């Protein structure tokens with residue numbers, strides 16, 4: 353069976369987890385801090401906060417930025433529902449802007465139009481997504497956000513190690529928070545780095561960092577500098593309503609071990625992307641991206657075809673399990689119940705009709721990839 357994505361657990365990973373499991377700490381031990389430090393270095397930001405999953409990371413970001421029932425936040429319809437749900441957890445209102453049909457990313461021109469069609473202050477935030485691993489130009493989004501006094505949460509779940517080139521020619525790595533207020537990652541096994549379940553928030557903002565740390569663990573602090581009184585060694589203060597969104601020490605140990613191979617993984621993903629692109633670029637049945645893109649982290653390799661369902665079923669019959677990313681969020685029954693409807697975002701809906709994510713993971717062998725390619729060709733050309 354060839355899936356669309358798959359984790360890669362080595363003996364070194366297993367040893368790291370066993371070491372953590374046989375240490376004194378299962379939950380809040382030293383592995384969490386070292387994972388955070390290593391990840392912050394990898395991404396190039398000041399602070400990293402490890403949490404239980406990517407969705408919890410998004411929720412904490414929305415809380416830290418003060419999303420409430422009066423907040424209106426813009427995101428992309430082509431993302432995992434969690435990018436939007438985090439606003440709903442805090443009773444805020446989700447708005448969508450359509451994607452650019454070439455890049456599949458939130459179209460900044462559509463976001464600008466939406467912002468300009470409302471009075472200033474109507475929207476509080478934007479959540480761009482580095483969809484499929486393609487880095488959003490956050491320099492441009494920052495400029496726009498500043499004009500309208502909005503914050504930015506970068507959903508970088510697909511793109512640890514991805515980057516865009518800014519106007520000065522500098523590589524800006526996804527999640528480095530030079531332009532976004534906060535960025536988030538997921539360590540679900542289909543993503544680049546696996547912890548089982550796991551997530552991370554990254555930022556350069558110390559005040560936000562302190563909020564995240566507290567909210568991750570019930571809103572409780574034990575820092576005597578922050579407490580109103582101190583009754584003794586046992587004393588702590590719960591200062592606001594927080595959650596238990598902690599990761600465990602052995603998951604963090606797995607994350608640190610996996611992180612060491614992150615760049616090698618991206619290199620292999622880019623190779624696989626190049627092979628798909630070279631093979632399919634002359635096939636008139638396949639509409640895909642314009643080429644292998646610099647800085648793209650290739651969490652997914654997506655093609656667009658006319659007879660997607662038939663191709664999907666045919667591949668499944670050959671034990672190739674492709675996937676569709678994503679059903680447009682505004683067409684999910686829950687978001688429909690909030691008033692969104694089919695027809696609201698035509699580019700996203702058209703994209704959804706034909707998109708298919710092909711197998712893409714570092715341990716996909718050349719033979720497996722050629723089997724996938726041959727099977728697709730035999731269907732489309734046969």
Ligand SMILES: *Cc1c(COP(=O)(O)O)cnc(C)c1O
Pocket residue numbers: 405406407408431432434435481507509510537538539540550551
């Ligand atoms: C995976 C993912 C999430 C959620 O992460 P979990 O760790 O599964 O909670 C959020 N946004 C995007 C774009 C994702 O791909």
